[in-house]
Amino acid sequence: MSDPWDGPVGQASRKRTAQVPGQRATRSGGRGSSGGDGTRPSGGRAAATRAAASPSRGGPQSRRRAPRTGRGRRFLRVAGFCLSALIVITAGAGWWFYQHLNGNIHSVALDGKGGTEKADAFGRTPINLLVMGSDGRTSEADCALGGGCSKTGVQSGSNADVEMVVHIAADRSNATVMSIPRDTMTRIPACEDNEDGRSTNGYYGQINSALQYGPACQVATVHRLTGIPVDHFVKLDFSGVVKMSDAVGGVSVCVSDDVYDTYSHLKLSRGAHTLKGVAALEFVRSRHGFGDGSDLGRTVSQHIFLSSMIRKFKSAGTLTDPSAIYALADAATKALTVDDGLGSVRKLVSLADDVNKVPANRMTFTTMQTAQDPHDEDRVVVGQGARTLFSSIADDRSLTTGSGKRSAAASATATATDPVVPTSRIAVTVENGTTVTGRAADIASALTGQGFSSATTTANAPSAATTTTLTYGAGQKAKAEAVAKALGLSDSRLRQGSGQGLTLVIGGDWPTGTSFPGATSSPTSADMKAAVSHTNAQTADQAHTCAKVSPYKTVTLNGVPMTPTQAYAAARGKPDSDA
Known part of the structure; x- marks a missing residue:
């Protein structure tokens, strides 16, 4: 073992106790001085002077003062102790921080229900991650944010109102984010939630309902529908969106016109805005404010929000500011439920690093193609082209070129050349x-x-x-x-x-x-071409894309149906969401 300041233990102690011959005899020579053999010379100052000048004591060289090493060594020992204490305190704080963040994370086992990703020819493995946004009012905080608890109170179940399959290529050169509308009808497999014991033998129903039987069931349902192997998931609730948007200092978005969604309470004037906290939640939840007023329009505005957040993550100001990194890490670990394959800070940091490797112009956002459910006009089913989009993701094929330009797939027109057969x-x-x-x-x-x-x-x-x-x-x-x-x-x-x-x-x-x-x-x-027909494909580098406000009468104000823009004009007394 060695001492970090004085060299190997044992050697340092011998060096400190060894005496330079005659060292103490050459000190000031006043009262209390002693000879080189430890005896006091007689004769006072004169005798001391003669003794110092004597050739037997070394002549004139003996009058040179020996270096005062005692105080220097004491200073080094004190400095060493302080440095040691600083290292211990810093290491302890780092360990506490690491343990604190790990303790925030809630993880759930997938048990292989999402399939297994295939390695490429070089042994590299893509990442397929299901991002879920829960509509659960499972806490008082989520009740306050989401509403709807006035009669039911805090609830126990939840649906996955946001579902995005995030694919990161095996070589980390590109990524695809595919939204699955919550109104999609499909076959839910037999599932059992390991945490609360709720189970089902399987049924045909709305895809987002699978979350009632646990995140692993939602993953299994998406895997069964798409054929895409999904071996990771991340789930956020209402308060999680608020915490994350606050941690990054707000997310920049743009709306094409004045908008007031009387359901999500989003109210913004035309143009650019920076949204934090509740305002950010209102934006990503708004389904009546954008597009045709359905969940399909909401997926596009969510892509705009996430693209902006990704650009914010990649900015130097976010990733180099220690306080910002701490706030982001603390908020993220408190806000997320993940699979046990991501259940540590180290694994989440590794995932973030993989995402960061992908250039923004090679991150493609799409929405799964749908067709109207023949049995319910308010529901959708898998549409023409969706199978090709699924296989593109499952087979690790990029929707952008190496230069970052849209590939033939991403440049496809919205009009399919083949007849649509739902x-x-x-x-x-x-x-x-x-x-x-x-x-x-x-x-x-x-x-x-x-x-x-x-x-x-x-x-x-x-x-x-x-x-x-x-x-x-x-x-x-x-x-x-x-x-x-x-x-x-x-x-x-x-x-x-x-x-x-x-x-x-x-x-x-x-x-x-x-x-x-x-x-x-x-x-x-x-x-x-079929893979991205009708998907509203866009890349994350498109900073000036505005969410298109719905031109239809999708909201009501005081019982009167109107467009979101008309509602904005009629609600002058209500402050804007970012006010």
């Missing part, structure tokens, strides 16, 4: 032509889980089949192609028959899995 209206009869029990049910579940009609049925094939085929009736080819694409079947497997509808016979060449063996994922230009 998958929710495509029912398939799946027949098992193998000797494996349950094959038809497996494939049928995979189809309904991807948004195909719940009228899909199963049966045993009339006879054993060696090859898999999909037979379609007159005028049904487009529907058959949609099914084939979802399952990875090539066009060579399609057959036109004389009957009606679609019949898929599972042959002996497809004994396991829900994607046909050897299915290729190489995209064509048409595929990539």
